[in-house]
Amino acid sequence: METFRVLLVDDEPDFTDTLVRRLGMRHLHVHGVYSGADALKHIDQNEVDVVVLDVRMPGMDGIQTLREIKARRPLVEVIMLTGHANIEVAIEGMRLGAFDYLMKPIEIDQLLYKLQDAYQKKAIQDKKIEAQKKDAAGV
Numbered sequence: 001m002e003t004f005r006v007l008l009v010d011d012e013p014d015f016t017d018t019l020v021r022r023l024g025m026r027h028l029h030v031h032g033v034y035s036g037a038d039a040l041k042h043i044d045q046n047e048v049d050v051v052v053l054d055v056r057m058p059g060m061d062g063i064q065t066l067r068e069i070k071a072r073r074p075l076v077e078v079i080m081l082t083g084h085a086n087i088e089v090a091i092e093g094m095r096l097g098a099f100d101y102l103m104k105p106i107e108i109d110q111l112l113y114k115l116q117d118a119y120q121k122k123a124i125q126d127k128k129i130e131a132q133k134k135d136a137a138g139v
Helices: 013-024 036-045 062-072 087-095 108-137
Strands: 005-009 029-033 050-054 077-082 100-103
Touching: 005 013, 005 036, 013 029, 013 108, 029 036, 036 050, 036 062, 050 062, 050 108, 062 077, 062 087, 077 087, 077 108, 087 100, 100 108
Parallel strands: 005 029, 005 050, 050 077, 077 100
Antiparallel strands: none
């Protein structure tokens, strides 16, 4: 499996830290933060392929954070994660460009498969953009 960069955003430190460790054992480059504001700081300073984003957080919630991530890095794929079933929030997240919407508790293998799918989508888009740049440059 190709290594890619994942940012995990959740206001529950125990959940975040555990998931970061478990995904790291599967050879992913994973960083965890505990707020939407910290997520934005991280993506402004680091390359990220996929974000796993909690919907309900104090301060900047997941929908606000998703909106900002997509404004700053449109090709970054975002998987919304919540412990509270809310179809309206799921629809809004998908409308704003979320890759998918998953419920807590999540099985690590299910999350890993979803992360791989999201990364593959981003990688395809990156390759298309690179090919267009080469065509425009006449290479």
